[in-house]
Amino acid sequence: MKDELILRVQGLLTEFYTERGTVKAVHDVSFDLHRGERLGIVGESGSGKSVTNLSVLKLIQYPTGRIKAGKVLFKGEDLLGQSEESVRKVRGKHISMIFQDPLTSLNPVIKVGKQITEALRLHHKMGKKEAQAKAIELLKLIGIPDAENRVEDYPHQFSGGMRQRVMIAIALSSDPEILIADEPTTALDVTIQAQILELINSLSDDKGVATIMITHDLGVVAGMCDSVCVMYAGRIVERAPIDDLFYDPKHPYTEGLLNSIPRVDRDQNQRLHSISGAPPNLINLPPGCSFMPRCGYAMDICGKKTPPEIFLEGETKRTVSCWLHVKEDKHG
Amino acid sequence: MRRFFKNGIAVAGLLIIGLYIVTIVVSMFWLPFDPVAMNSARVLEAPSLSSGHLFGTDEFGRDILSRIMKGTSVSLLISISATAFGGVVGILMGIWAGFLGGRWDNFIMRVADVLFSFPSLLLAIFIMAVLGEHTYNVVVAIGIVYIPQFARISRGAIISLKSNEFVRAARSNGAGDSYILFRHLLPNILPPIIVQISLSLSVAILLESALSFLGLGVQPPAPSWGNMLSSARKVMMLAPWTAIYPGLAIVVLVLGFNLLGDGLRDILDPRLRNVR
Numbered sequence: 001m002k003d004e005l006i007l008r009v010q011g012l013l014t015e016f017y018t019e020r021g022t023v024k025a026v027h028d029v030s031f032d033l034h035r036g037e038r039l040g041i042v043g044e045s046g047s048g049k050s051v052t053n054l055s056v057l058k059l060i061q062y063p064t065g066r067i068k069a070g071k072v073l074f075k076g077e078d079l080l081g082q083s084e085e086s087v088r089k090v091r092g093k094h095i096s097m098i099f100q101d102p103l104t105s106l107n108p109v110i111k112v113g114k115q116i117t118e119a120l121r122l123h124h125k126m127g128k129k130e131a132q133a134k135a136i137e138l139l140k141l142i143g144i145p146d147a148e149n150r151v152e153d154y155p156h157q158f159s160g161g162m163r164q165r166v167m168i169a170i171a172l173s174s175d176p177e178i179l180i181a182d183e184p185t186t187a188l189d190v191t192i193q194a195q196i197l198e199l200i201n202s203l204s205d206d207k208g209v210a211t212i213m214i215t216h217d218l219g220v221v222a223g224m225c226d227s228v229c230v231m232y233a234g235r236i237v238e239r240a241p242i243d244d245l246f247y248d249p250k251h252p253y254t255e256g257l258l259n260s261i262p263r264v265d266r267d268q269n270q271r272l273h274s275i276s277g278a279p280p281n282l283i284n285l286p287p288g289c290s291f292m293p294r295c296g297y298a299m300d301i302c303g304k305k306t307p308p309e310i311f312l313e314g315e316t317k318r319t320v321s322c323w324l325h326v327k328e329d330k331h332g
Numbered sequence: 333m334r335r336f337f338k339n340g341i342a343v344a345g346l347l348i349i350g351l352y353i354v355t356i357v358v359s360m361f362w363l364p365f366d367p368v369a370m371n372s373a374r375v376l377e378a379p380s381l382s383s384g385h386l387f388g389t390d391e392f393g394r395d396i397l398s399r400i401m402k403g404t405s406v407s408l409l410i411s412i413s414a415t416a417f418g419g420v421v422g423i424l425m426g427i428w429a430g431f432l433g434g435r436w437d438n439f440i441m442r443v444a445d446v447l448f449s450f451p452s453l454l455l456a457i458f459i460m461a462v463l464g465e466h467t468y469n470v471v472v473a474i475g476i477v478y479i480p481q482f483a484r485i486s487r488g489a490i491i492s493l494k495s496n497e498f499v500r501a502a503r504s505n506g507a508g509d510s511y512i513l514f515r516h517l518l519p520n521i522l523p524p525i526i527v528q529i530s531l532s533l534s535v536a537i538l539l540e541s542a543l544s545f546l547g548l549g550v551q552p553p554a555p556s557w558g559n560m561l562s563s564a565r566k567v568m569m570l571a572p573w574t575a576i577y578p579g580l581a582i583v584v585l586v587l588g589f590n591l592l593g594d595g596l597r598d599i600l601d602p603r604l605r606n607v608r
Contacts (some may be wrong), residue, residue: 059503063434084508092505099596104497109519119505148528 003166006210007033007056007095009179012050012070014055017063021283025051025065027234030309033178038204038211040221040242042257043231044279049214050100052231053180055080057095058087074178092119096171098200100183102163112166113139113151119174134206136167142199142288161192165199174205179204180212185220197224198291218261222246227317229252233280233290236309250312252295297324335599345530348588356405365395367402368553376571388573390563396574399555400581406467406556407585411536412461414471415529418478428492430490431513436512441487444480452477456539470549474539478532485528487535489521515535520579527593541582557582 014026026048033039041049054060055067060080072079075093079087096119099105110217113135120126120134129211132151139147142165145179155163166186171179181200185193201224221228221242228245230238230253235316238251248253258276277294289295291301301323310326312318338341364384371393379388387396429440447455459473493499494517502512537557543549544558552559557578564574 057504059500087504088508091503091508092507097504098503099497099501101497105501107498107502107516107520110516118502118507122506122511167501170501 004035004230005032006075008071008073009052009056010071010073012052012058012072013068014051014065015068016051016065018283023282024234024285025282026055027118027285028309029070029231029236031229031236031239033210033212035177035210036204036208037227038225040213040215040225040228041231042215042218042221043230044216044284048234048278049216049231049232050182052212053097053182053212056180057091057097058084058172089123092176093123093174094176095177095178095180096174097199098164098167098179098181100169101187102160102167102202105167106163108155110154111151111222111236112155112158115155116151116166116169116173119170123174133208134173136218138173139166141164141203142169161188161195164188165198167253168196168199168203171217172207172209175207176209178212180214182214183216184213185217186215193220200224218257230257231267233285234282234320235290237291237321239317241317244318250318250325251291251322252297252324253291256294289321336595339595339599341591342599345588345591347594348584349592352404352408352585352588354400356408359401359405363398363401364400367394367398367555370394376567376574378571379573386570387496387577390560390574390590391567391571396560396577399560399585400557400578402485403533403555403560403578404581406554407537407540407582410467410470410474410532410540410550414474414536414540415478415532417475418472418532419482419525421475422479422482423486425479426486427490427513427518427521429483429515430487431494431509433491439489440483444483447476447480450483450537453542454537456543457546457548460543465548465551467550467554470540470543474536477539478536481532482525482528485524489524490517493517493520506587523596526600527597530589530593530596534586534593537582537586537589 009032010030012026012029013024016023016025029048029052031039032124041052043049051060055070056072056079058067058072060067067080070080074090079090097262106112111134116135116138117131119127121131126134135151136147144150144162144165149159155166158265159167164187168184184200185196185327188196197220200211203209213220225242227239227241229236230245230251232253238245238249240250245254246258249258253275256273259273260275262272275294280290280293286303288301288303288305289307292298295302307321307323307326309319309321312320312325338383364386365579371389373390374383374385374393374587376391377383377385377393379386384399385395387400390399405596425440429437450458453476456473459476460469463469463472484552499512499516500526502516507516540549540556541558541561544556547559549558550556552563561575564578568575
């Protein structure tokens with residue numbers, strides 16, 4: 001069952017319209033997600049990680065932005081082609097999301113218990129008493145003591161870590177098949193981070209939920225995911241199973257990322273490696289590879305043509321978008 | 333709730349309003365005199381215990397206390413229904429305008445701006461002149477004056493709220509527009525709206541009195557505080573009680589609503605919550 005394809009994103013293109021021009025936030029992004037798989041999406045701020053996942057649920061609101069092209073095949077059906085009404089039936093029921101900031105993701109004036117069962121009430125028309133019992137059950141599941149009384153509390157009476165747990169409970173309440181976690185631990189301190197990741201891990205293991213973990217923390221990816229997509233300037237530059245990526249990065253950007261992780265075994269006086277330069281402005285992307293200006297291996301062709309996403313030889317799960325790995329026709 | 337009873341101002345306001353409500357209830361079953369019965373023998377009698385006319389009589393010999401009591405229900409009823417009408421329409425328009433934004437928002441708010449550019453009394457007089465002099469038209473006129481006020485307050489509150497992450501979270505749970513608007517956003521904007529309601533109730537009393545005073549509101553012989561003042565105008569120097577008591581009735585009730593509104597503002601505004 002593990003190899004059953006559950007989500008396939010193809011050629012996703014999302015734009016935002018600002019006063020200064022059109023921002024191509026997500027550019028030709030494709031990836032697959034299998035049942036029970038844990039996929040990490042890493043990249044720096046503004047690389048399109050979150051927008052990719054908002055697009056999967058069609059949560060980009062016109063006129064701010066628009067999904068211009070691509071397909072999101074959930075169990076073979078394209079969500080992007082469906083009406084708002086029918087996508088709504090998927091959100092929170094089959095695919096749910098955990099947001100980055102637990103402090104603002106809960107409504108301050110609604111009791112926690114009621115918010116936990118929101119998805120259930122929306123999708124299953126659950127009655128009040130039943131929902132209350134379910135809310136208590138879910139609070140117990142995520143390890144909140146005194147659940148019977150805490151369901152009556154408001155979000156401000158919970159700590160940040162507890163609120164993130166509540167978010168997880170909301171996301172998992174209706175037994176989704178896909179869980180999208182958008183930087184679920186960014187706003188939390190390190191000890192709580194570990195607990196939250198552990199919780200997501202164990203709950204998704206128990207229920208066989210496929211997880212997309214969006215993060216800029218390679219440590220989180222290493223500890224949790226089966227495979228990784230590395231995003232840069234709106235594109236996926238490398239896709240690989242977790243171990244391959246860490247031991248044998250193919251894309252210069254991935255290599256740079258891995259080199260810039262602080263390490264205990266390195267000389268204390270050595271300065272931390274950083275990738276020189278800054279990410280490009282997504283409004284006026286120059287032709288060619290967007291990483292070229294910062295790349296140590298840049299060639300002539302890199303500035304002229306966008307590198308195609310190619311499967312590495314002999315691999316079925318690794319792709320990379322870089323001219324270094326295109327065997328023939330390097331001079332365009 | 334506990335915070336409410338700790339707030340002396342709000343409780344004082346509520347007590348005053350309670351007094352008027354008791355008056356209404358009493359006036360439904362018992363009045364000292366018939367409020368519209370004229371008595372040519374007792375015209376402009378000064379207040380006295382022995383005659384039974386505690387607040388005196390007017391130029392037709394009608395008992396002023398009875399008329400004030402009867403007028404209380406008219407004034408309060410108009411004030412409450414006008415606020416309800418203006419509030420419901422204004423809030424609905426405002427929250428949808430704020431939530432949807434764009435053209436609809438622009439249209440609604442420009443209409444509101446136009447209505448705002450008239451002084452409220454002038455606007456109310458204008459609407460009364462168009463609709464004709466009927467008690468229920470007073471409700472409509474005051475209600476229309478209120479629509480832009482409620483619309484603006486709720487629009488502003490919704491705009492600052494709708495970019496919150498919890499809105500997106502609700503959407504990702506499968507909630508639709510109206511679910512988000514009414515279940516998530518509306519409860520969040522209640523505090524400023526509640527304050528606005530209590531202040532609107534008091535202004536409605538004044539507007540109703542002003543309209544009746546000008547002869548556009550409640551028509552004689554039906555008593556209302558405004559038309560009592562209006563008829564007292566001619567005999568005020570001779571018999572000051574004809575003006576003083578209806579005037580007092582207005583002032584005290586307006587004071588009550590304002591105290592309640594101020595108190596509620598202190599209670600509901602989290603920034604003032606810990607100031608003591």
